[in-house]
Amino acid sequence: MGNICGKSDPDAFSTPGRVVGTTPAQPQRASLPPRMVVGPPRKLGGGNDPAAAAPSSSAAVEAKKRAAEAAEARANAASSKNSGKLGQQLAAQKKQSRQETLNEISREERRTRDAEAAAQARAHN
Secondary structure (H helix, E strand, O other): OOOOOOOOOOOOOOOOOOOOOOOOOOOOOOOOOOOOOOOOOOOOOOOOOHHHHOOOHHHHHHHHHHHHHHHHHHHHHHHHHHHOHHHHHHHHHHHOOHHHHHHHHHHHHHHHHHHHHHHHHHHOO
16 A cells, blocks of 8 residues: 555565564664863853953953953942932832832722723713
8 A cells, every 4th residue: 555645665565574672783883082182271251362361450450340340430420310200209109018009000090990980970871
């Protein structure tokens, strides 16, 4: 009986099968030579010259100074976020207690219900 979408292979069953519980023979694999690493370890992103990869002490001090200035600038920018209108509103919300927050939500819900009732009264429903 043939397959609808493919060709029938008359040689498919010409080879003898294998015994249940045995595995088929694995093909031989070529072994790869081991990788050889030559020379001292290098830092990523550095040049090929190991002497150039080690920064001098003045360069290290300058890099630390720039990093500290950048961190200070980020801290100042984060603290100045509260100066805008939205920042002040956020700070006020953070200061509210749980009860104050629930009361505010309740007032908003009441105003919404009153507005809907007024709209229905105008529509004569």
